[in-house]
Amino acid sequence: MTDTVTDPATPALELSRVVKSFGAVVALRSGSLRLDKGSIHALIGENGAGKSTLVKIVAGLYRRDAGEFRLDGEPVDFHSTAQSKAAGIAVIYQEPTLFPDLSVTENIFMGRQPVGTLGRIDRKAMRDEAAQIFERLGVRIDPDRLTEGLSIADQQIIEIAKAISLDARVLIMDEPTAALSGVEVERLFAVARSLRDEGRALVFISHRFDEVFELCDTVTVMRDGSYIDTMPIADTSVDELVHLMVGRDVTEMFPKLPADIGEDVLVVDGLTQKGVFHDISFTVRSGEIVGLAGLVGAGRSEVVRAIFGVDPYQSGSVTVSGKALPKGNPKAAMARGIALVPEDRRKQGQVLEQTVSRNLTLAIRHRLAKMGLIWGGVENESAKVWASRLEVKTAALDAETGTLSGGNQQKVVLAKWLATNPRVLIVDEPTRGIDVGTKAEVHRLISQLAQEGLAILMISSELPEVLGMADRVLVMRAGRLTGEFDRSEATPEAVMFAATAEEVA
Amino acid sequence: MTTTAAAPRRSALGVAGDVLKARETGIVIALVAVVIAATAVNPTFIFSGDGFRDLLLTPSLLMVVALGQAVVIITRNVDLSVGSVVGLTAYMTGRLFIDIPGIHPALVFLAGIALGALLGLINGALVAFAKVPALVITLGTMYIYRGINVAWTGSDRINASDMPASFRGLGTQDVLGIPLLTLLAVIVLVFTAWYLRNLRSGRELYAIGSDPDAAHLYGLRVTRRVLAAFIVCGALAGLAGVLFAARYGTVSSNAGYGWELQAIGAAVIGGVAMSGGVGTVWGAAFGAYLLLTINRALPIIGIQDFWQRAVVGILIIGAIILDRVLALRQHRRLVAAREEVK
Numbered sequence: 001m002t003d004t005v006t007d008p009a010t011p012a013l014e015l016s017r018v019v020k021s022f023g024a025v026v027a028l029r030s031g032s033l034r035l036d037k038g039s040i041h042a043l044i045g046e047n048g049a050g051k052s053t054l055v056k057i058v059a060g061l062y063r064r065d066a067g068e069f070r071l072d073g074e075p076v077d078f079h080s081t082a083q084s085k086a087a088g089i090a091v092i093y094q095e096p097t098l099f100p101d102l103s104v105t106e107n108i109f110m111g112r113q114p115v116g117t118l119g120r121i122d123r124k125a126m127r128d129e130a131a132q133i134f135e136r137l138g139v140r141i142d143p144d145r146l147t148e149g150l151s152i153a154d155q156q157i158i159e160i161a162k163a164i165s166l167d168a169r170v171l172i173m174d175e176p177t178a179a180l181s182g183v184e185v186e187r188l189f190a191v192a193r194s195l196r197d198e199g200r201a202l203v204f205i206s207h208r209f210d211e212v213f214e215l216c217d218t219v220t221v222m223r224d225g226s227y228i229d230t231m232p233i234a235d236t237s238v239d240e241l242v243h244l245m246v247g248r249d250v251t252e253m254f255p256k257l258p259a260d261i262g263e264d265v266l267v268v269d270g271l272t273q274k275g276v277f278h279d280i281s282f283t284v285r286s287g288e289i290v291g292l293a294g295l296v297g298a299g300r301s302e303v304v305r306a307i308f309g310v311d312p313y314q315s316g317s318v319t320v321s322g323k324a325l326p327k328g329n330p331k332a333a334m335a336r337g338i339a340l341v342p343e344d345r346r347k348q349g350q351v352l353e354q355t356v357s358r359n360l361t362l363a364i365r366h367r368l369a370k371m372g373l374i375w376g377g378v379e380n381e382s383a384k385v386w387a388s389r390l391e392v393k394t395a396a397l398d399a400e401t402g403t404l405s406g407g408n409q410q411k412v413v414l415a416k417w418l419a420t421n422p423r424v425l426i427v428d429e430p431t432r433g434i435d436v437g438t439k440a441e442v443h444r445l446i447s448q449l450a451q452e453g454l455a456i457l458m459i460s461s462e463l464p465e466v467l468g469m470a471d472r473v474l475v476m477r478a479g480r481l482t483g484e485f486d487r488s489e490a491t492p493e494a495v496m497f498a499a500t501a502e503e504v505a
Numbered sequence: 506m507t508t509t510a511a512a513p514r515r516s517a518l519g520v521a522g523d524v525l526k527a528r529e530t531g532i533v534i535a536l537v538a539v540v541i542a543a544t545a546v547n548p549t550f551i552f553s554g555d556g557f558r559d560l561l562l563t564p565s566l567l568m569v570v571a572l573g574q575a576v577v578i579i580t581r582n583v584d585l586s587v588g589s590v591v592g593l594t595a596y597m598t599g600r601l602f603i604d605i606p607g608i609h610p611a612l613v614f615l616a617g618i619a620l621g622a623l624l625g626l627i628n629g630a631l632v633a634f635a636k637v638p639a640l641v642i643t644l645g646t647m648y649i650y651r652g653i654n655v656a657w658t659g660s661d662r663i664n665a666s667d668m669p670a671s672f673r674g675l676g677t678q679d680v681l682g683i684p685l686l687t688l689l690a691v692i693v694l695v696f697t698a699w700y701l702r703n704l705r706s707g708r709e710l711y712a713i714g715s716d717p718d719a720a721h722l723y724g725l726r727v728t729r730r731v732l733a734a735f736i737v738c739g740a741l742a743g744l745a746g747v748l749f750a751a752r753y754g755t756v757s758s759n760a761g762y763g764w765e766l767q768a769i770g771a772a773v774i775g776g777v778a779m780s781g782g783v784g785t786v787w788g789a790a791f792g793a794y795l796l797l798t799i800n801r802a803l804p805i806i807g808i809q810d811f812w813q814r815a816v817v818g819i820l821i822i823g824a825i826i827l828d829r830v831l832a833l834r835q836h837r838r839l840v841a842a843r844e845e846v847k
Contacts, residue, residue, distance in 0.1 A: 060724075061722075080724060081721070081722055081723070081724040082724030082725075082726075083724075084724075085724050086724075093722075097716065097718060097719035097722045097723075098716070098719060099711070099712045099715035099716050099719055099720075099782065100715060100716065100782075101711065101714075101715040101781075101782035101783050102708075102711060102712060102715055102782070106708060106712075110708065110709065110712050110723055110725070111705065111709060111712075111723055111724060111725050112705075113705055113708065115705065119703075119704050119705065120703045120704065121703050121704065121705060121708065145839065146835075146839060148835075148836060148839055149835075149836050149838075149839030149840040150839075
């Protein structure tokens with residue numbers, strides 16, 4: 001929409017002190033954002049800072065609990081994505097959501113195709129308009145082809161074409177460049193600038209500072225679900241932004257206990273899975289906590305899945321206590337003493353419909369069984385020990401695990417693996433979605449385990465957690481190890497740079 | 506390569522090429538091959554008044570049911586209850602003629618379609634609002650509807666003499682040598698195909714089946730559309746039930762038994778993907794013809810009774826493998842096309 005109708009000085013979109021929580025977890029404490037017409041606005045923050053929640057509220061996927069939301073000066077409240085769309089807001093997600101079985105043209109116009117008599121879709125008009133939009137964007141995509149098989153970059157162009165055909169006033173792009181090559185990024189930026197020059201407001205969410213500085217006019221920083229600051233991009237620097245993003249003290253929350261660091265337990269050498277991660281080498285020693293930091297999608301979970309044998313790898317080796325581990329064999333990995341507490345505890349870590357005691361003994365059922373059967377009290381006996389040791393708060397051991405809080409579920413998963421007497425414990429995002437109190441308990445537990453001589457590899461996207469807990473910090477970016485820091489050298493800035501900085505070509 | 510945006514309108518040759526490449530063409534070729542083979546062994550298969558009539562008439566009813574089934578499958582759902590709906594509406598048709606003497610056949614048609622639509626509405630509401638997979642819900646209603654049918658019918662049966670000749674004539678009359686029932690079925694087919702291709706709500710059914718989450722993000726009214734698909738499917742099964750009574754004259758409590766699986770088989774053979782978003786009702790219609798024509802042709806060709814069912818199974822699995830192979834080839838071609846444009 002051009003600015004002839006409304007005053008260009010009125011912000012295109014304004015959110016102030018917006019709150020959103022899911023049960024006990026507060027995803028957005030106080031989100032604010034003010035978008036000017038004809039400008040590109042960067043929204044930055046660490047993983048979990050609340051950017052996505054904010055975007056989903058704007059998109060009509062979530063409803064805010066409190067706070068103000070104005071569009072062109074008018075207060076709005078969206079119950080559905082359709083309403084947000086009708087108000088002229090288009091959101092382009094990191095993973096475009098298109099219909100693979102339909103043509104490019106149909107994907108652009110689905111739900112609002114031009115119609116003629118009897119409500120018949122005017123295919124020719126639709127196709128011509130699609131071709132026209134592509135011409136204007138200067139891209140070559142066949143409007144008649146199926147969407148299936150298109151690159152992520154082309155799919156994003158289709159999403160943008162959709163936004164243009166909607167005549168969107170506000171266009172939000174959530175990490176659009178994460179999967180793009182250099183040329184594709186250039187093309188996307190050219191499109192973004194031409195949309196800005198037409199008077200639309202754009203939001204660009206990115207972790208790449210070079211792109212933020214190249215493309216954007218204004219920047220808003222978020223941290224811990226709260227608005228921190230907004231400033232013109234010309235008045236700031238990478239250093240300042242990084243400081244604002246992490247800017248908090250590594251507090252007492254992380255009771256790191258001193259532990260004796262012993263011999264190498266887990267040795268990973270040159271691990272490569274084509275297109276996912278490359279040449280990953282590191283060691284974890286007994287009594288040591290190694291933090292694996294990086295952005296979501298850097299390939300960290302994939303590496304540990306490969307180590308544990310769930311995913312294959314093409315080259316490299318994994319050694320536990322001096323003996324090579326066969327690849328692609330989780331059973332062998334468990335037998336050698338590796339335990340993996342996965343990222344998604346609800347899906348991969350436990351059986352929610354089963355009782356607490358059954359979940360607690362899930363990994364040691366062979367050991368508990370006599371003559372192939374698990375007799376009477378054995379299960380509960382073992383479960384009782386672990387539940388009390390980890391202080392699992394549950395009404396009863398025969399309650400369904402699904403009824404426990406997130407933190408207690410995580411303890412159940414941890415206990416399940418600890419019961420196997422592991423030598424290496426791999427935890428993937430151990431405290432995601434857990435309230436602060438339980439978080440500290442999980443941290444103390446991990447620290448204790450290291451003290452008892454376990455080798456611990458901890459993936460975490462929360463910088464303070466990594467810095468507070470780890471003896472050594474490894475950083476991954478785009479499938480490669482890009483940094484290794486001792487506890488003493490690991491500053492938030494250094495780790496953030498290693499996780500985000502562009503490679504020097 | 507020139508930009509495709511400037512490409513000229515497709516030539517007649519191009520359109521012919523598209524027809525040749527279409528999935529439906531393969532089914533028609535298979536159908537013709539079966540008919541030729543059966544006719545070669547026994548010329549009366551087609552070259553006799555009854556032979557030609559049967560060829561067209563027998564699959565007409567299943568075709569109507571398969572159309573509705575295809576509409577539901579396109580939305581990534583399935584309706585196992587259609588056979589039971591056919592049974593219930595067929596019996597109700599007879600009952601109406603017995604209990605209300607002199608009732609106009611048009612009213613009976615409306616009643617059958619309405620009952621089918623109602624039963625479809627129940628399926629759709631359970632699927633759309635209870636968020637339970639359609640397979641489970643309609644497995645349940647399949648038994649429930651059949652149970653109601655059995656309780657209502659008992660050991661009773663409707664006989665041809667219970668229904669007026671004008672109504673039964675529907676099952677026997679021809680127009681220009683084409684059975685009236687077949688014409689009716691084809692009219693429904695053409696209308697459904699037009700709807701799915703040309704109306705927004707029709708296209709949205711494909712979108713929903715192709716990716717339900719994306720459909721939600723697009724702001725499409727997913728619940729309403731899925732509900733509508735089930736109602737259409739039920740209504741078509743209801744129509745087939747009325748036609749069943751007209752064609753066979755005799756209706757017992759197991760009318761339409763097993764039709765749900767034949768209808769699904771027909772849709773799958775015709776290229777309607779169980780994963781949703783792909784296929785046309787033309788394919789499902791040709792699938793119904795191929796399925797039932799093979800059933801009739803196999804004994805003539807001299808294939809043993811035992812193998813006849815196996816052949817149907819092979820046909821279904823073969824169709825799925827074919828679709829998979831075509832999909833993989835298409836995927837590679839589309840990826841290659843993308844590289845080429847750059």
